[in-house]
Amino acid sequence: MSNKSENAMVNLTIDGQDVQIEAGATIIVAAEKLGIKIPTMCYLKKVSTTGACRVCLVDVEGVDTPVTACNTVATDGIVVTTSTPELEKQRKDMIRLMLVNHPLDCPVCDAAGECDLQDICFDYHVLDQPFTAEDVAVAKITDWPLIENVPSRCVLCEKCVKVGYELTGIGDFRVVERGDKAYIGRKDSNQIDPYIEGNAVAVCPVGAMISKPFKHSARSWTLDKVASIGFAGGSLEQVDLNVKNNKLYRITSQDDVTINDGLLSFDSSFGYGFVNSTERLLAPMVNQGAVEWSEALKTVVAKAKELGGEAIAGLSSARLTVEENYLFQKLFRAGFKSNNLDSEARFGMQRSSEQLSKVLGLRGASAGIEQIAAADAVLVFGSDITSEQPQINYQIQKACRQNDAQLLVVNMRQVRIAEQSNCFLNYVPGSEAALAGALTKLIVENGQAADAFLKKYVKNTADIKKSLAKVNVEKVAKAAGVSVELLKEVAVALGEASSVALVFGGDVTKSAQCVETTQALANLAMVSGALGGDAGGLFPADEKPNMQGLLDVGVCPESLPGYQDYAKGSAKFAQAWGVAALPEGGMNAEQVLAAIEAGTIKFLYLAGTNPLVTFPESGRWKAALKKVEFLVVQDILSSELTELADVVLPAAAYSEKSGTYISCDNRSGLLQKAICPAGEAQSDKQIFAQLLEGMLGKSQSLCNQTILEELAGLTDLFTEVGVSGETYLSSCVKQGYAPAAAALTFSACAAATPTKGLQLISGKMHAHTGVTSTYAAGALEIAPEGYIEISVADADKAGIADGAQVSVKSAVGSASGVARISGYVPQGILFAPYHFAGLNIQQVVPTGQNTVAVEISKG
Amino acid sequence: MIKEFIQGLSITAKHLLPGHTTTVEYPKQKLEIAERFRGLHRLVPDHDREKCVACGLCPTVCPAKCITVEAGEDENGVKYPKVYQIDMLRCIFCGYCVEACPVEAIEMTGEYELASYKREDFCFTKERLLK
Numbered sequence: 001m002s003n004k005s006e007n008a009m010v011n012l013t014i015d016g017q018d019v020q021i022e023a024g025a026t027i028i029v030a031a032e033k034l035g036i037k038i039p040t041m042c043y044l045k046k047v048s049t050t051g052a053c054r055v056c057l058v059d060v061e062g063v064d065t066p067v068t069a070c071n072t073v074a075t076d077g078i079v080v081t082t083s084t085p086e087l088e089k090q091r092k093d094m095i096r097l098m099l100v101n102h103p104l105d106c107p108v109c110d111a112a113g114e115c116d117l118q119d120i121c122f123d124y125h126v127l128d129q130p131f132t133a134e135d136v137a138v139a140k141i142t143d144w145p146l147i148e149n150v151p152s153r154c155v156l157c158e159k160c161v162k163v164g165y166e167l168t169g170i171g172d173f174r175v176v177e178r179g180d181k182a183y184i185g186r187k188d189s190n191q192i193d194p195y196i197e198g199n200a201v202a203v204c205p206v207g208a209m210i211s212k213p214f215k216h217s218a219r220s221w222t223l224d225k226v227a228s229i230g231f232a233g234g235s236l237e238q239v240d241l242n243v244k245n246n247k248l249y250r251i252t253s254q255d256d257v258t259i260n261d262g263l264l265s266f267d268s269s270f271g272y273g274f275v276n277s278t279e280r281l282l283a284p285m286v287n288q289g290a291v292e293w294s295e296a297l298k299t300v301v302a303k304a305k306e307l308g309g310e311a312i313a314g315l316s317s318a319r320l321t322v323e324e325n326y327l328f329q330k331l332f333r334a335g336f337k338s339n340n341l342d343s344e345a346r347f348g349m350q351r352s353s354e355q356l357s358k359v360l361g362l363r364g365a366s367a368g369i370e371q372i373a374a375a376d377a378v379l380v381f382g383s384d385i386t387s388e389q390p391q392i393n394y395q396i397q398k399a400c401r402q403n404d405a406q407l408l409v410v411n412m413r414q415v416r417i418a419e420q421s422n423c424f425l426n427y428v429p430g431s432e433a434a435l436a437g438a439l440t441k442l443i444v445e446n447g448q449a450a451d452a453f454l455k456k457y458v459k460n461t462a463d464i465k466k467s468l469a470k471v472n473v474e475k476v477a478k479a480a481g482v483s484v485e486l487l488k489e490v491a492v493a494l495g496e497a498s499s500v501a502l503v504f505g506g507d508v509t510k511s512a513q514c515v516e517t518t519q520a521l522a523n524l525a526m527v528s529g530a531l532g533g534d535a536g537g538l539f540p541a542d543e544k545p546n547m548q549g550l551l552d553v554g555v556c557p558e559s560l561p562g563y564q565d566y567a568k569g570s571a572k573f574a575q576a577w578g579v580a581a582l583p584e585g586g587m588n589a590e591q592v593l594a595a596i597e598a599g600t601i602k603f604l605y606l607a608g609t610n611p612l613v614t615f616p617e618s619g620r621w622k623a624a625l626k627k628v629e630f631l632v633v634q635d636i637l638s639s640e641l642t643e644l645a646d647v648v649l650p651a652a653a654y655s656e657k658s659g660t661y662i663s664c665d666n667r668s669g670l671l672q673k674a675i676c677p678a679g680e681a682q683s684d685k686q687i688f689a690q691l692l693e694g695m696l697g698k699s700q701s702l703c704n705q706t707i708l709e710e711l712a713g714l715t716d717l718f719t720e721v722g723v724s725g726e727t728y729l730s731s732c733v734k735q736g737y738a739p740a741a742a743a744l745t746f747s748a749c750a751a752a753t754p755t756k757g758l759q760l761i762s763g764k765m766h767a768h769t770g771v772t773s774t775y776a777a778g779a780l781e782i783a784p785e786g787y788i789e790i791s792v793a794d795a796d797k798a799g800i801a802d803g804a805q806v807s808v809k810s811a812v813g814s815a816s817g818v819a820r821i822s823g824y825v826p827q828g829i830l831f832a833p834y835h836f837a838g839l840n841i842q843q844v845v846p847t848g849q850n851t852v853a854v855e856i857s858k859g
Numbered sequence: 860m861i862k863e864f865i866q867g868l869s870i871t872a873k874h875l876l877p878g879h880t881t882t883v884e885y886p887k888q889k890l891e892i893a894e895r896f897r898g899l900h901r902l903v904p905d906h907d908r909e910k911c912v913a914c915g916l917c918p919t920v921c922p923a924k925c926i927t928v929e930a931g932e933d934e935n936g937v938k939y940p941k942v943y944q945i946d947m948l949r950c951i952f953c954g955y956c957v958e959a960c961p962v963e964a965i966e967m968t969g970e971y972e973l974a975s976y977k978r979e980d981f982c983f984t985k986e987r988l989l990k
Contacts, residue, residue: 106961107912107914107916107961108914108937112914140936142936215932216913216930216931216932219914219915219919221919222918222919
C-alpha cells in the first residue's frame, strides 16, 4: 500500500446504490461510504484485513459463493448484495460457530456492554446453538503484567496481534497453536522494561483481553466519557476519561478523530492511577498542619511581602497548562516582583529550543507529526521514542509500514525502536554532535544535499563547505565507535530519500552537548531538505505533555511570553498587567540553586515540580531545600518534598481541571475537567489567581479563554483563540512554521569529545513518566523501583550478579540500587530511569547533563 | 318501611357481634401474605458464599437507584460482590432487580416489617441480605 499510488477510481453497485471508490479499496469500505453497515467481527479499519470471522459475507453477481466484504477488493462494475435470506442464515451460522464454546459469562466479563459478539447476537437474534464441539481452550492466562487473557472468550480476530505489529510496532502478542487450539500468547520480551500493549484491550471485540487495573471495577455502561487529551508525551492524544461517582476508572480513545486514531500511550492505558492515589494531598498545610485555604494563601502572601521579590524564586512544570504557566509567571513578575523563575526545561528542551530558534527561527517541530508518516526516511536521533512520545512512534511505524520508509536509529543504547531500524548507529556518549556533522558532510559529498532549499533559505551557504571541510568522517566514526560503512549507509539513505523526518529527544536535549548537537541536527535538517515540503520535518520530542506550552509562555528569566526579550518587553507587560514596572535581572534554576546555598533566596515556590528526584544534582537540591527559609510546594501527591515544605498547596490532578496543552508540533488541545478535585484541592490556576489577587489587590479571571486572549494580545503566538472541535477540543491555533528566504544559519560543526570509562545515562523508561507515575499501580506493576541496567561484560568485570545491590559514584554524588544485567546497553554504558525517589539516580548526574562517568561497586 | 329499617340495622348489628369484624388487629394479628408478595430482598446463598456474581445489572435496572454493588475477585479468580448494599429508604419494591438478575441470586421475601428508629438501619448490607 503506497500513498503514491495513482488515485484511479472504480465504480460498483451495492444494494442498488452506485458508489465510486479508490482502486484497491475493499467492498466494506465502499459500503461504509454509502452508509451501509456490513456486520463484522474481525475487521478493524486501521490494520490490515484478516478475513477470519466470515461474518461479513456478501453476494457478488456472477460469483457462485458469497465473498468476504472486508478483504475482497472491489473491481469495476461489480454488483454487490449485502443482505439476502440465505446470507443472513449463513452469517447467523457463523456467529453460532463462534459461540460454540464461548462461555456465556457476560455477567462477569468486563467487555459486556461494549462487546461486539454480544451486539451481533442481539442484532441477529441468535438464541439457539445447534452445533457442538469439544472445548479445547486453554485456561485463563493471569501471569502477564497488566493484561489478563481469557482464551475461551477469544474469537481469534487477531486485532491485538496486528495493533502491536502494524501500529505500535512493539507489541508482542502472537497466535500460538493452530486450529481450534489456537490462542493468543506473548513472546518473551524485554524482562527489565516489558512493554504491554494496552491498545490490545481497546481493540479486542470480546472480553479476551482484560485490563487488570480496570478489571471488575465498573461496568462499561455506567461510565461517563469526558473527551480530553492525554497526560503524557508531547503529542496530545485524544482520550475519553471514563468517570463515575467522581472517580477516574480508565482512559479510552476514539478512532478517526485526530492523529492518534484511537491509539493510546502506555500511560493513558495503564498509568492513570495516580489520580486516585491515597497519597493525594487533600488539604492545605502550614508547618505540616492542615489549615483553611485562606490561611495558607495569607501565609504565602505575607511572607512574600515581608521578604520582597529579590529573595523569592519559583520553579514551574510542563505538567501545568498554558494558562496556569502564564499565571505563574504573571504572579512572579507582577505579584511577587521577582524574575527568578524557571522550570525543568532549563536542563533539557529550553536549550534546544533556543538553538533551533537561533539557527532556524523555529519553535517546536517544523511541521505536524503526521508528516512523519509521509516521509521516505526517518532518523531517530538520541531518543527512546517509543517511551518518550509514543504517538511519534506510531507515525514512524506508519511511515515504515505504509510508505516503506527507511528507519535509521542513532542512540547510545539499544532502544526499542532500534530493533526495527534499517541502520542502527550505537554511538559513544559525547560524539552525538560530531556524528550529525559527519552525516551532513556525507550527504553533501554524495551530492545528495537539497541544494535548491539551501540556496533559497540559508543565508551563509558559503560556510557550509568551509565548516564541513573540517569534519573527518573516519575520525568521527572511530570516536563514536561506529563503523564508517554503517555511517555511510545512513547518509545514503538520508540523501536518497525525497523527504526526511528528523526526530530527536531527551538524549540530545538533556545532554552536555545539547547546544552543539541541536545545531548539528539543524544543519542536517537543512541539508537533507527536511524543513521544506509536505512530508518530513524536524521534530524535537519530549515526554512532558505541555513542554512547548511552558516554553511559549516564558517561564524563564530571559524571556517573556511569546519569546519576547525580557528587558525589552517588560514595559509593555508592566502596563498590560497594571503594575509600575517589572523587576530587573532574574535568575535561572542553576543560579537559584546557588543563591539558596548562598542564602540570598529565602522563599522558593515549587509548582508541580520535584527537584529532589528529577533535577540533575538532586542531592544538592535536597540540601538547598532543607536550608531555604520558606518553601512553598504546590503539588498533587505527598512526597519527601511536601514533608520539607513550610506551606503545602494541594493542586488538582490533570483530570480535575481544564486548560490548554500545546504539543511539540504546536497543536493545542483542551484538557477537560471530568471529576472534582480530590479533597479540598484546587486547580493550579485558581491558586495562582488567588495569590495574584492577594499580592495586587486586583481580581484575576479564571476563564481559560480570557487568559488565552490576554496572552494572545501580548504576543504573536496565536492566530486564533477560541474553542473548536467536538471530540478533540482545541482552544487556540498557533502560528505555523515556514522558513523565510535567506533566514537560516548553517552552524559550525562540533568535534567529537567521546567520553572514556564507564558512563551512566539517566533517562525515561517506558512505563513511567515524571514522578507522578510512581504513584500509579499500573506503572508500578511494570517497574516498582529503580534499577541500574548494566551490560553482561561490565557485570562480569565487576563481578555483579543480576539483582544484586550496587552503588554508582560520580564526581557529584552517589546512588545505590538494584543491578539488572541487560542486553540493551553496550559495554561501558549503564542506564538508570530517573523517576524513582528510592534510587534517585539524579544525585549522580551533574547539572546540564544526562550522562556521567561513574564507578560501580557492589553493595 | 319500619320492616326494611330493622332488616338493615340487623345486618349492622350482626357485624358488631364478635367474630364478624373486618379489621385485622395488627400487630397482634397478621395476614398471610401472597406467594408473590414483594418484601425485603434476600441474597441467595450458594454453598459458603452468595450466588451473586456482581454483574451490576440490578443497580442498572433499579429505578430508585438504591443498590450499590462493588465487584471484587476472590483468590480463585471468581468475581463476587465485595459490597452489596440496598438502601431500603429509597427502594420502591418494584422487583426489577429480581427480574434482571441473570443468575437468580436475588429474590424478594415476605418480610415487610422494616420500620426502625435509626436511618442507618435501613441500609441493608450483604451480610444482612444473606440472612
